[in-house]
Amino acid sequence: QVQLVESGGGVVQPGRSLRLSCAASEFSFRSYSMHWVRLAPGKGLQWVAVISNDGAHIFYADSVKGRFTISRDNSKNTVYLQMNSLRPEDTAVYYCARVGPQIAFDLWGQGTMVTVSS
Amino acid sequence: DIVMTQSPDSLAVSLGERATINCKSNQSVLYSSNNKNYLAWYQQKLGQSPKLLIYWASTRESGVPDRFSGSGSGTDFTLTISGLQAEDVAVYYCQQYYTTTWTFGQGTKVEIK
Numbered sequence: 424q425v426q427l428v429e430s431g432g433g434v435v436q437p438g439r440s441l442r443l444s445c446a447a448s449e450f451s452f453r454s455y456s457m458h459w460v461r462l463a464p465g466k467g468l469q470w471v472a473v474i475s476n477d478g479a480h481i482f483y484a485d486s487v488k489g490r491f492t493i494s495r496d497n498s499k500n501t502v503y504l505q506m507n508s509l510r511p512e513d514t515a516v517y518y519c520a521r522v523g524p525q526i527a528f529d530l531w532g533q534g535t536m537v538t539v540s541s
Numbered sequence: 542d543i544v545m546t547q548s549p550d551s552l553a554v555s556l557g558e559r560a561t562i563n564c565k566s567n568q569s570v571l572y573s574s575n576n577k578n579y580l581a582w583y584q585q586k587l588g589q590s591p592k593l594l595i596y597w598a599s600t601r602e603s604g605v606p607d608r609f610s611g612s613g614s615g616t617d618f619t620l621t622i623s624g625l626q627a628e629d630v631a632v633y634y635c636q637q638y639y640t641t642t643w644t645f646g647q648g649t650k651v652e653i654k
Contacts, residue, residue, distance in 0.1 A: 458643070460591075462585075467632075467634060467645060467646070467647045467648035468583075468585070468591065468634050468636075468645045468648070469645065470636075470642070470643040470644060470645060473641070473643070480641075482641045482642055483642075484542075484642060485542070485642075518590060518591070520591075522638075523593075525581075525593075525596040525597065525600070525602075526579065526596070526638050527581035527593055527596040527636070527638060528581070528583070528591070528593055528636075529593050529602070531590040531591055531592075532590065533590055534590060
């Protein structure tokens with residue numbers, strides 16, 4: 424079925440790194456821009472990053488710029504989020520999301536939990 | 542970045558009654574070339590991923606019950622749930638996609654009175 428499945432979350436110490444993956448299935452992945460969005464405990468949704476369908480255009484939220492890197496491999500139908508220099512405030516459920524023709528998030532993954540703690 | 546501010550932060554509504562959530566942006570999200578408001582609404586139930594309800598400020602996503610409606614233009618928007626059902630208990634977010642860096646409102650928690 425059409426779906427996004429995230430993986431790679433876990434518990435990590437401050438200052439360390441983690442790479443999240445989001446595998447897409449049953450749709451033409453290379454045709455869609457992909458985003459990462461996070462939900463911190465007790466907080467609201469926060470947009471994190473976007474990569475265009477061809478990888479040529481990338482943008483980040485100020486809070487992660489210079490520390491996080493979004494990338495994609497269209498041959499593997501997968502989008503990644505490399506997270507470096509992690510901070511406790513990066514603790515959140517991380518979702519990948521697809522941008523549909525309506526230019527809104529029409530498909531979301533189930534999320535993967537990242538906990539940054541010593 | 543465009544700042545999205547929702548009100549109220551939470552509300553309790555009786556079953557069958559109307560729930561109204563407001564969303565205000567600090568700059569217009571109306572794209573003049575196509576006259577579309579780059580504004581969406583999402584519902585997130587506890588422990589679930591968000592779900593798209595409304596896009597272009599007032600267009601209901603396929604499969605979304607018609608008790609959900611969106612209105613507004615420019616900087617002021619409203620999500621209305623006409624006839625609240627028990628399954629509508631959730632946090633609702635507005636989100637703008639007018640700029641290359643997208644932003645959400647802080648969320649409005651809807652409960653049953």
